[in-house]
Amino acid sequence: MRKFLVLCLFMFSLSAFASDLPERIPLKSPTRSFTHEFEVSILEGRLWYRPKATPEAASPQWKLLGETGLPADSSWHLFGLGKFDSPASIAELSADGDNLIAIGSDSYVYYMKWGTRKWINKWGKPFSEKLRLPENIRDWSISHRGPFSGGYNDIDGNFHPISVIGHGVTTLYVLNEDGLNILYADPWLPADFSHRICGPLKNRFRARALAASASTIFVINDAGEMYTRLADYDTMGNNPFLDYSYERRVRNIPPEKDVRTLPPEEWKKQPSIPKHQGQITSAITILQTGRENDSRELRVEGVNTQRDHGFFSKPINGETWIFTQTDSPLQKPLLSIRDDVSDWGPNLDQTLTGSLRLGWLFETQEYNVKLKNFNPLCSGAALAVILGEEEAEFPFFTTTSSLTARKMEGAIVLADEIKVKATKNKVLQELINNMFGESSFIKIKVKIDKSGAVKVRSHSLFSLFGKVNMEFAGK
Structure with missing residues (x-):
C-alpha cells in the first residue's frame, strides 16, 4: 500500500511538472529547443521531451527524457570502469537534427543522439576528453548537418551528400564574450574550442547573439543587422580526408563529383526587418526545413506595430519577413535600432x-x-x-x-x-x-x-x- 501511494504521488508530481511545460516552442532558448522531430525543455533541472506535433495530430504529452531526465551512461563497462555519473541537474540545452547537447550543473557538455538515446560525456578525437563551454560567452548552439538536410552544395552548386560512416557533421558553435569571434568544437577534432570561423565583414561584425542549424550560422548585432553563412570544418576546406579544388566548375561524373569547390560560401547579409513592421529583440532561431543549403528558416523575436508578441520569419533566401503572433513573454529586451553602427571590431587587414x-x-x-x-x-x-x-x-x-x-x-x-x-x-x-x-x-x-x-x-x-x-x- 505504501509503495502504491509513493508511486501515485510520483505520478501526480510528474503531471504537475508537465503542466508547467510550454504549449509550443516557436523560438529556441537556453532552456527550450526543438529539432524537426522533437521538442525538448528544461524544468526543475530535468530534461523533458515530446515528438513534434503534426497537422494531423495535436502535440503529444511531455515526458521525462530517460528515467530521470538527466544524462545517464547506458553503455556497458567492464566492472563499471569509465562509467560517468549523471550531473545533479541541467542548466542549459541546445538541439538540432539528431543532436541534443545538455550543459550539466557541473558545467560539462553532455551529448546525445536522438536516434540512439545514448549519452556520452566526452568529446573529440583521437583522445576523448570532457568538454566545457568557454567562460563568459555571449551565446552557443549545436548543429547537425545530417540525413534530414542530406548534405550541402558548394559554391558551384555541386551537391555533396553526408558521410554514411559519420552520419553527418556535428558542430558546437560558440560566440565569445566580445561578440567578434565564433569558435567551434567538432567530435572528430581535439576536445577544445581552438578552431574558429571568421565572422562577417572580415571579423569586424560584433554579434549579440548566434544560432545554428545544419552547419548554417545565423548572427545578429545590437543594430538588428543579420548575417548567415554555411560553415563547418568540412565545408571550409579543412578536412584532410576530403578532396577540394579551387577550379570553378560543375562536376557531375564520379569520381570528380566528390571534389568540393573552394573557396567556401561567404557571409550573406540578410534583409533587415523594416521599422514599419515592428521591433525585434536579439533572440534568434534558425531551423532546417529540408535538403540542401536553402532549406533553412530564420526567426527573430519581436513585436508588431500593435505591440503583440511573436516572431518574424522568412526562408533564408527570401526577402520578406512575416510576423507570427504567439503572445509568449519576450526572451530578451527590444533593440533600439539605429541607422548608424559604430561598434565595429578592429580592422586587422x-x-x-x-x-x-x-x-x-x-x-x-x-x-x-x-x-x-x-x-x-x-x-x-x-x-x-x-x-x-x-x-x-x-x-x-x-x-x-x-x-x-x-x-x-x-x-x-x-x-x-x-x-x-x-x-x-x-x-x-x-x-x-x-x-x-x-x-x-x-x-x-x-x-x-x-x-x-x-x-x-x-x-x-x-x-x-x-x-x-x-x-x-x-x-
Missing part, C-alpha cells in the same frame, strides 16, 4: 610587401609583390605582382581554422579577367605561363613566424620544392 621567385635552381625569375588585405584569421587577400608601372592581382585564399595557427594551406587563383588582360600584355602572359602553367590555380602553404613575416610556397604531391616562393616582411 594588412598590406605586406615582399618578393616572388618563380622556377627552380638557376632558372628563376624574380618580381616585387604585395599581399593586399591579408588577414591571418580571414581568407580573401589579393596577391599583386609588380610589372613595371602596372600590377597584376590574383585572388589569394587560405583555409585558416585555428586561433593559434601559424601554418595554413590555400591557393592563388588565376581569374578570368587576368586571362583576358594577358592576351594584350606579353609580360603578363609570360608571368602567367611561368606561374600557373596550364592550371587555373596554385596550391600553396603559408607560414607566419613570430615576427609576423609571411612565407608562401607552392606545393604538390610530385615535388619536394615549390616552384613559387614568396617572402613578406611582417609589420
